[in-house]
Amino acid sequence: MSDQKCKTCRRAGEKLFLKGEKCFTPKCIFEKRPSPPGKALSERKHRSNLTEYGIQLKEKQKLRNVYGLSEKQFRRYVKEAGNETSGSPVEHLFERLERRLDNVVYRLGLAQSRTQARQMVSHGHIMVGKRKLTIPSYQVKKGEIVSVREGSRTSPLFTAAKEKMGKHPIPNWIAADALKLSAEVKGSPKYDKNELGFNFQSVIEFYSR
Structure with missing residues (x-):
């Protein structure tokens, strides 16, 4: 099965x-x-x-599943994005999803999937600055350093991490250092609908009904 x-x-x-x-x-x-x-x-x-509602529902489910969020978590992100007074809800939703600590670990190539990245964070393998953080939903900020904890670097999880980071395509808002197994958040994730396989606008419209 x-x-x-x-x-x-x-x-x-x-x-x-x-x-x-x-x-x-x-x-x-x-x-x-x-x-x-x-x-x-x-x-x-x-x-x-599919009806318009069906298309919106499908896009919402796709996006929620890709980032590995519960309906409650995802709905909260959409609500927060809609409450912003400047910019578009689409841009704010994208930024919130991308700034999650588990997503950053995945984007660095340290994990094969966001599920594995979430486990790495939850099990205490990841540092933000000098703090060990075990909260996958933590929103990383500009200037923060995300790294693999010193005591975890000999773990089988990270034996090939340097090589993976060196080959993995990394977003331009993150500056990675494969040798140190770390990265600095240099800016904000920028939404570009031409680079993504999701219709964020349909998701916003789904929750606006």
Whole structure:
């Protein structure tokens, strides 16, 4: 039986890369069974005939699952983004999601997936400045240094971390130092709809109903 992450991708109708490197291999279940689990053939054929609400719901579920958030957490981020007095809710939502500590660890290439990054943070492997933080939702700030805790660097989790960081594409708002297994937050994440596979505006509209 395929696990829940694979079923999530099949429901979304596309790969969300929730299992990291395994999603790029022939073992990826989505490659073998891309249709939604438990759906009759007739339902699958009409999958593209979604209403506007259905499209918005699908985008919301995709984004929430990619960042690994509960509905309560995700709804709070959307509400906070909408309460900002300047800028667009889309930009503020994107920034809040990207500034999560677990996401930064993932963006650095230290983890294969955001799920693994969340575990690294929760288990005390990650430092922010001189503090060990175990809160995956912590919002990193400009000027802060994110690094692997000294005592964790010999862990099997990080044996190939330097090599991975050196090859991993890292956002330009983060300055990484692969040799030190650390990175400095240099600025703010910038939303660019042309670089992302999600419709953030549909998500905002879903919660505005």
